[in-house]
Amino acid sequence: MTGLFEAIVGPGSLDYIINLVIMLIIILLKIAAVVAVALLHVAYATYFERKVIGHMQLRLGPREVGPLGLFQPFADGVKLFFKEDIIPADADKPLFYLAPVIFFISALTSLSVLPFFDGFAVANINIGLLFLFAMSSLGAYGIVLSGWSSNSKYAFLGGLRSASQVISYEIAMGLSLVGVMMMAGSLNLSDIVRAQQHYPLGLFAVPQFLGFFVFVVAAFAETNRLPFDLPEAESELVAGYFTEYSGFRFALFFLGEYTGMLIMSAIASLCFLGGWGLPSFVTAGLPVVAAKVLGLFWFLAKVYAFMFFYYWVRATLPRYRYDQLMAIGWKLLIPLALANIVITGLVKIWIKGMV
Amino acid sequence: MEHSEPVIEKPFETKELTISMGPQHPATHGVLRLVLDLDGENVVKCTPYVGYLHRGVEKLGENRTYLAALPLSDRLDYISSMNNNVGYVNAVEKLFGIEAPERAKYIRTMVAEMGRLSSHIIWLGTHVIDIGATTPFLLAMTERERILDLFEMLCGARLTVSYPRVGGVRNDISQEFLDELYEFILEFPHRIDDYETLVTENRIWKDRTVGVGIISAKEAVNWGLTGGMLRGSGIDYDVRKYVPYDAYDKVDFMIPVGKDPGDCYDRYKVRVEEMRQANRIIKQCVENLPAGPVMADAPKFTLPPKDLVLRDMEHLIHQFVLITKGPSVAEGEVYVGTEVPKGELGFYFVSDGTGKPYRMRVRAPSYVHASVLPRLCKGGYVADVIANIGTIDIVLGECDR
Numbered sequence: 001m002t003g004l005f006e007a008i009v010g011p012g013s014l015d016y017i018i019n020l021v022i023m024l025i026i027i028l029l030k031i032a033a034v035v036a037v038a039l040l041h042v043a044y045a046t047y048f049e050r051k052v053i054g055h056m057q058l059r060l061g062p063r064e065v066g067p068l069g070l071f072q073p074f075a076d077g078v079k080l081f082f083k084e085d086i087i088p089a090d091a092d093k094p095l096f097y098l099a100p101v102i103f104f105i106s107a108l109t110s111l112s113v114l115p116f117f118d119g120f121a122v123a124n125i126n127i128g129l130l131f132l133f134a135m136s137s138l139g140a141y142g143i144v145l146s147g148w149s150s151n152s153k154y155a156f157l158g159g160l161r162s163a164s165q166v167i168s169y170e171i172a173m174g175l176s177l178v179g180v181m182m183m184a185g186s187l188n189l190s191d192i193v194r195a196q197q198h199y200p201l202g203l204f205a206v207p208q209f210l211g212f213f214v215f216v217v218a219a220f221a222e223t224n225r226l227p228f229d230l231p232e233a234e235s236e237l238v239a240g241y242f243t244e245y246s247g248f249r250f251a252l253f254f255l256g257e258y259t260g261m262l263i264m265s266a267i268a269s270l271c272f273l274g275g276w277g278l279p280s281f282v283t284a285g286l287p288v289v290a291a292k293v294l295g296l297f298w299f300l301a302k303v304y305a306f307m308f309f310y311y312w313v314r315a316t317l318p319r320y321r322y323d324q325l326m327a328i329g330w331k332l333l334i335p336l337a338l339a340n341i342v343i344t345g346l347v348k349i350w351i352k353g354m355v
Numbered sequence: 356m357e358h359s360e361p362v363i364e365k366p367f368e369t370k371e372l373t374i375s376m377g378p379q380h381p382a383t384h385g386v387l388r389l390v391l392d393l394d395g396e397n398v399v400k401c402t403p404y405v406g407y408l409h410r411g412v413e414k415l416g417e418n419r420t421y422l423a424a425l426p427l428s429d430r431l432d433y434i435s436s437m438n439n440n441v442g443y444v445n446a447v448e449k450l451f452g453i454e455a456p457e458r459a460k461y462i463r464t465m466v467a468e469m470g471r472l473s474s475h476i477i478w479l480g481t482h483v484i485d486i487g488a489t490t491p492f493l494l495a496m497t498e499r500e501r502i503l504d505l506f507e508m509l510c511g512a513r514l515t516v517s518y519p520r521v522g523g524v525r526n527d528i529s530q531e532f533l534d535e536l537y538e539f540i541l542e543f544p545h546r547i548d549d550y551e552t553l554v555t556e557n558r559i560w561k562d563r564t565v566g567v568g569i570i571s572a573k574e575a576v577n578w579g580l581t582g583g584m585l586r587g588s589g590i591d592y593d594v595r596k597y598v599p600y601d602a603y604d605k606v607d608f609m610i611p612v613g614k615d616p617g618d619c620y621d622r623y624k625v626r627v628e629e630m631r632q633a634n635r636i637i638k639q640c641v642e643n644l645p646a647g648p649v650m651a652d653a654p655k656f657t658l659p660p661k662d663l664v665l666r667d668m669e670h671l672i673h674q675f676v677l678i679t680k681g682p683s684v685a686e687g688e689v690y691v692g693t694e695v696p697k698g699e700l701g702f703y704f705v706s707d708g709t710g711k712p713y714r715m716r717v718r719a720p721s722y723v724h725a726s727v728l729p730r731l732c733k734g735g736y737v738a739d740v741i742a743n744i745g746t747i748d749i750v751l752g753e754c755d756r
Binding site: 053058154230315 | 396483487488489493494553557560563736737738739
């Protein structure tokens with residue numbers, strides 16, 4: 001059998017194929033682990049949000065389903081799964097089906113390049129940051145198509161708002177991260193985290209404070225959260241682009257939005273807040289595995305701190321108007337981000353000149 | 356010779372998008388329907404359609420005796436029914452030519468100001484939640500809950516109270532109620548401070564409301580605006596000061612005014628200050644509450660106490676006549692305007708000498724304020740429509756009647 005196989009495809013190729021298969025299995029296992037864990041985190045991000053905002057508003061949040069309401073996300077999921085799937089008359093059916101899928105898939109795909117701890121990412125590619133931008137731009141298609149295909153004026157307006165918002169803030173966000181790229185000298189997220197270890201406090205947020213500010217504002221706009229939740233401004237456009245969606249298709253938008261928040265928090269954590277990087281005096285005496293586990297928790301703590309910030313802002317601020325949103329994006333954030341790039345470049349040249 | 360037509364390029368055609376906002380919409384506070392003609396995000400034209408909550412209150416009033424039509428007024432502006440009751444009973448008392456005793460007047464002033472607080476709390480919460488901030492709404496609702504609890508303690512009802520009656524109030528108040536109320540009004544100014552911390556100086560809030568829904572003092576008068584809408588434009592007209600009724604001439608309070616021309620932010624400031632003033636009025640009423648009866652001694656016009664009806668022949672006859680035929684009123688007409696949270700609520704009665712009004716007309720501030728909405732929204736953005744709906748502070752129950 002082996003002889004016959006080698007006779008056909010050449011000597012040594014069986015080992016190659018076996019290695020390939022093993023690698024594929026490992027990657028699939030990694031993907032399964034990341035998707036499962038991430039979706040669990042997303043489910044509990046909704047619970048976390050409802051609890052946090054509830055307590056900020058003198059309420060208790062969910063507490064009926066399971067102990068302390070801990071099974072609430074599953075109850076919501078089951079409810080949405082069994083709801084009737086309503087498609088509006090005269091909707092563009094193929095696009096209507098496709099839109100939430102695009103939105104959700106693009107959010108999930110972004111997870112693949114995130115390094116959760118030292119040396120673990122589903123795809124440790126050298127253009128990780130660019131890939132994230134590409135995927136978040138792709139998500140805008142889901143929003144625009146859902147608004148267009150619903151054959152509803154509210155959804156249409158929501159889709160239009162979202163398209164212009166995402167495009168405008170994509171630029172600001174991309175520019176805000178250029179400073180990070182210049183300092184790290186890489187687009188690979190793992191390299192960016194490692195590069196931060198040499199800076200004060202192990203954070204890029206300190207030297208790149210301008211970039212960090214622009215990034216945080218743009219991240220709120222990218223994920224359509226208050227104070228920039230105009231595409232789904234419920235008091236104006238009912239529910240914005242997903243007004244006509246129900247049941248599981250609505251759930252896909254919902255999950256996509258929270259996955260997007262998780263990813264933005266992860267980018268903030270990796271690019272500005274030092275990711276999994278622990279101070280060397282902590283990791284010095286520890287075995288490698290323990291250091292990595294500690295790093296994972298350190299990373300998650302930062303992600304959740306950022307998520308908490310999302311919720312906090314949502315409980316505090318009102319919503320901007322459309323023209324004000326555009327003015328902030330184009331007249332404030334983009335010039336600030338550009339200034340940040342220039343300053344970073346000048347400082348880099350100056351330091352080089354000193355050496 | 357070849358004649359060539361000049362090629363005229365067809366201009367690129369753009370069509371206005373017409374959307375129907377309401378009657379079922381999260382921001383229209385009930386069943387207001389706005390048809391908006393949009394050019395992109397700009398509002399070209401805004402047309403309000405009212406009448407979805409029309410119940411014929413004015414016509415119903417003609418078929419009931421003066422005493423029995425009181426609960427209809429509860430259902431006008433159903434979030435401040437106390438104030439409507441006070442307006443109704445003041446008009447009927449003027450028609451009857453009777454006057455409530457001093458204690459009843461103080462109690463009415465007190466409960467009317469409590470109604471004003473509960474209405475302004477709803478206005479603040481919904482106005483702010485429409486602009487996107489959820490927390491002040493829920494914080495404010497806890498305070499409204501306390502006021503409704505106090506109403507329940509007072510008369511058993513929370514929403515449609517019918518507590519003020521023609522000739523006085525339904526029942527005397529207890530010491531327990533006064534203690535609870537006093538505790539509440541000592542605490543409430545701090546709660547207003549809490550809301551103001553979240554909203555007043557908030558940059559986004561100011562961006563959304565300053566310069567939105569501008570109306571000058573002259574225009575405001577010409578449109579017939581009253582209440583916070585008028586005072587927001589800098590005119591200090593308040594029925595409570597200019598034509599005092601109940602005990603308003605015996606309490607000390609201030610009329611907050613905005614500037615000319617006023618915008619949503621001015622009206623916001625005016626109404627928040629009104630809450631503080633209402634609190635002051637309640638405090639004075641509780642402190643200076645005189646002793647005495649709470650119902651006028653006018654057996655031809657006011658219902659006798661129930662225990663006397665069961666024991667005494669004369670009272671039984673009065674009760675029977677008042678319920679079946681209604682009080683005998685002289686022919687004539689009367690208009691009384693009172694200051695409700697939304698503006699000036701007027702009741703106009705035409706009497707033909709029978710126990711039922713020939714005509715009952717309600718001058719509803721919400722209706723007038725809804726009519727100014729196209730003027731406020733024109734030329735603004737879609738988001739400004741939401742701010743304007745919040746700022747005019749209308750209740751459709753009163754608008755449609």
